[in-house]
Amino acid sequence: MLNLVQHVEVPIPTPKNDEVLIKLEATSLNPFDLNIQKGKPRPFLPKKFPFIPASDVAGEVVDLGPGVKNFKAGDKVVALLSVANGGGLAEYAVAKESMTVARPPEVSAAEGAGLPIAGLTAHMALTQSAGIKLDRSGERANILVTAASGGVGQYAVQLAKLANANITATCGARNIELVKRLGADEVLDYKTPDGAALKSPSGKKYDAVIHCATGIPWSTFEPNLSANGKVVDLTPGPRAMLTCAIKKLTLSKKQLLPLLLVPNSESKSILSYLVNLVKEGKLTTVIDSKHPLSKAEDAWAKSISGHATGKIIVEP
Numbered sequence: 443m444l445n446l447v448q449h450v451e452v453p454i455p456t457p458k459n460d461e462v463l464i465k466l467e468a469t470s471l472n473p474f475d476l477n478i479q480k481g482k483p484r485p486f487l488p489k490k491f492p493f494i495p496a497s498d499v500a501g502e503v504v505d506l507g508p509g510v511k512n513f514k515a516g517d518k519v520v521a522l523l524s525v526a527n528g529g530g531l532a533e534y535a536v537a538k539e540s541m542t543v544a545r546p547p548e549v550s551a552a553e554g555a556g557l558p559i560a561g562l563t564a565h566m567a568l569t570q571s572a573g574i575k576l577d578r579s580g581e582r583a584n585i586l587v588t589a590a591s592g593g594v595g596q597y598a599v600q601l602a603k604l605a606n607a608n609i610t611a612t613c614g615a616r617n618i619e620l621v622k623r624l625g626a627d628e629v630l631d632y633k634t635p636d637g638a639a640l641k642s643p644s645g646k647k648y649d650a651v652i653h654c655a656t657g658i659p660w661s662t663f664e665p666n667l668s669a670n671g672k673v674v675d676l677t678p679g680p681r682a683m684l685t686c687a688i689k690k691l692t693l694s695k696k697q698l699l700p701l702l703l704v705p706n707s708e709s710k711s712i713l714s715y716l717v718n719l720v721k722e723g724k725l726t727t728v729i730d731s732k733h734p735l736s737k738a739e740d741a742w743a744k745s746i747s748g749h750a751t752g753k754i755i756v757e758p
């Protein structure tokens with residue numbers, strides 16, 4: 443894939459109704475940003491050119507549109523920008539008040555900027571799709587997190603630990619110790635035969651798989667699942683969608699559940715919850731690398747490589 447990021451001068455955006463203007467301090471990249479460049483969501487996105495990529499940001503509120511009630515100039519915030527409009531790889535961006543949360547001084551801009559898409563996705567996969575109770579009120583579950591060293595996987599492991607789950611995780615050999623520190627009980631190198639087979643070293647069967655890697659067929663998951671085990675697939679292709687339909691039609695207890703993060707009215711409170719976990723030291727954003735905005739193409743190249751450990755951060 444070509445690195446086609448270009449630097450252009452554009453006016454500072456004006457906040458409209460219920461929007462805040464943020465002077466950005468940090469932005470994090472997600473694989474979806476690359477998908478827009480690859481043209482995957484065409485003809486719907488991008489809506490216009492130049493398209494400024496990235497939607498996960500942290501910074502300081504500098505101006506308010508009409509109707510903004512809960513922020514003032516000078517407030518430090520984390521925001522999820524409109525995925526359709528992007529705007530994060532810039533010095534200033536506008537965010538909906540409904541997708542903006544306060545950032546306490548204990549949470550750095552980079553830690554905060556890592557959270558929106560990756561943190562919300564990890565939270566949604568565990569709680570809504572897999573039915574895990576983060577307050578530990580449910581039964582102790584056996585969870586597998588694939589690609590636990592990635593942006594989503596790192597948060598999924600830490601949130602599953604908060605839920606007191608037994609966690610098996612996969613990652614590359616270089617990240618095994620990191621993923622253990624994040625809370626995984628067992629870690630498999632995905633390049634070994636046991637890792638490729640997703641086999642728990644202690645013989646556990648998984649109640650839920652938070653599947654952040656790609657290209658693993660159902661036949662690999664199936665023998666490792668408990669009787670009611672679910673695979674939550676973050677990147678479902680046509681085969682996964684077919685498997686999902688077959689499992690539903692045949693009333694299979696083992697299921698494949700595709701997940702697509704669509705920010706909704708609950709997203710703000712969940713993002714705020716995640717920011718507070720970071721403040722309390724219960725959640726960490728693993729940072730792969732930080733790049734100045736003037737070198738955004740280096741951050742983009744790292745994202746294209748698919749080998750980030752945690753989040754890639756760009757700082758204006």
Ligand SMILES: NC(=O)c1ccc[n+]([C@@H]2O[C@H](COP(=O)([O-])OP(=O)(O)OC[C@H]3O[C@@H](n4cnc5c(N)ncnc54)[C@H](OP(=O)(O)O)[C@@H]3O)[C@@H](O)[C@H]2O)c1
Nearest residue numbers: 473589591592593594614632655676677701702703749750
């Ligand atoms: N459905 C949604 O709404 C949604 C939302 C967010 C993300 N996603 C998708 O979820 C996936 C994960 O996103 P992300 O941001 O976490 O990606 P990421 O940060 O780019 O993931 C990179 C990490 O994955 C590891 N990895 C790659 N292949 C692996 C494998 N087969 N087994 C174990 N580890 C592997 C890499 O380790 P090595 O460097 O050692 O290879 C690297 O540390 C992406 O496909 C993304 O598009 C979907």
